[in-house]
Amino acid sequence: MPISPPAPERAPRLLTHLQQFTSLQTGQLDAARRLLRQHPSLPLDSFGISSSIYxxxxxxxxxxxxxxxxxxxxxxxxxxxxxxxxxxxxxxRHRLNTVLDGIGIWASATVPETxxxxxxxxxxxxxxxxxxxxxxxxxxDYGDDGYLLITGHPPLRDVLAVTSAYYRETCGVRLRAFDGRALxxxxxRSWGQFVAYPTREEWQLRSVPEDTPGALPVTWMYARDGHTQDIGAPVHCPTCGRPSRGLDYDSETGDRVHLCPAPVCRHRWHVDHCPTSPGLAPDADQRAALTFH
Structure with a gap:
């Protein structure tokens, strides 16, 4: 890629922009001045800063x-x-990672796909x-839309088992079918190529026909259409007192609500207004009365 060096008169503007950072350290500013003074012809759009606690x-x-x-x-x-x-x-990915006067100097750029x-x-x-x-x-966990990507074309029961285990062990929730749908x-199922671009840690998947060299079988599970139940911190239904980890959305307001699992109750209540202790639940007589309704 061609280098387009900044004009020397851009140096004051770059320093002014750098000085706007409230967490700027003197060493960072001194390093920036030295770089601009010693290498005025090298390309530079702006500065940024970062600091590590550890x-x-x-x-x-x-x-x-x-x-x-x-x-x-x-x-x-x-x-x-x-x-x-x-x-x-x-x-x-090309990276610069060095130290100047006790200040880390970082930069990166990526070769375009073309x-x-x-x-x-x-x-x-x-x-x-x-x-x-x-x-x-x-x-x-692929993308922001709730997809799980599973290698291969395993049997249906294995996909469901893997999905359940993933949500339980990684996300700390239990997944259930939503609104009468089946997970x-x-x-x-499809075929794809795993491509190490820009790096292998940040790989991408290309959808390709089955006969493409390097194509591998992949299975997609779209799990956003499921109820999620928090298995780590149960609450208790304010109506019947049963422990509940069920979550749902209110159909009118769209607010997140708890869902009682008891078939005779099925009470819903807002997640921010719920008892977290069995002591706040109805007593035994109240629960018995509810059972016969």
């Missing part, structure tokens, strides 16, 4: 971030060599590449 051994507590173009990998290399080091390359050999980045995932391994299957209806 930095890694041998790493500085305060850092100065050099912000370049998202794909300016040549700029990363130029900065690294100007500071006496080499960029760290992980897949398509310039990267995506076919060579195809890989077969292992347990190290996913969220969990359950019943011998690799499971990943099995939310299962779909």
């Amino acid at each position: 930095p890694e051994p041998g790493r500085p507590q305060h850092n100065l971030i050099l912000r370049l173009g998202a794909h300016d990998t040549a700029g990363i290399t130029a900065w690294a060599r100007a500071l006496g080091t080499e960029p760290r390359i992980d897949g398509a 310039d990267y050999d995506m076919d060579q980045a195809v890989f077969v995932p292992t347990a190290d590449d996913v969220t969990e391994t359950i019943r011998g299957l690799l499971v990943t 099995a209806d939310n299962i779909s």
Whole structure:
């Protein structure tokens, strides 16, 4: 990628922007001044800062971030060599990670997909590449829409068992069918390529035909259509006193509500207005009366 060096007159503006950070440390500002003074021709869009409460051994507590173009990998290399080091390359991600006068200097850029050999980045995932391994299957919480990605095309009962175990062990909730639907209806199967882009830690999945080289069977479970029950902190129904972990949504207000599991009760109450102790529940006579209604 071409390097577009900033004009020297941009230095005051960059420093002014940096000084707006309320958590700025003097060392970070001094490092920025030194970089601009010694390397005025190198590309730089802006500065950022970060600090670590518990930095890694041998790493500085305060850092100065050099912000370049998202794909300016040549700029990363130029900065690294100007500071006496080499960029760290992980897949398509190029990083600068060094120390100047006790201040960490960070920067990163990524080779765009159009310039990267995506076919060579195809890989077969292992347990190290996913969220969990359950019943011998690799499971990943994929995206923000409530999808579970499971490797292979396992039997239906195994997909449901893995989904249940994932929500129970990883999320701390129990999953149940929602509004008369069957969770099995939310299962779909396809083929895909796991691609280490921009890095293997941040891989992506490409949907491809079954006969594509490197294609692997994958199973999708869309689990957002299920009731979730908190198995860690039960509350008690204010009507019948039964312990409840059921959660649902009020059909009129959309508010989150608790749901009593007792078939003769099924009371709903707002999650912010519920007793958490059995002592607040009805007594035995009240519960008995409710049973016969």
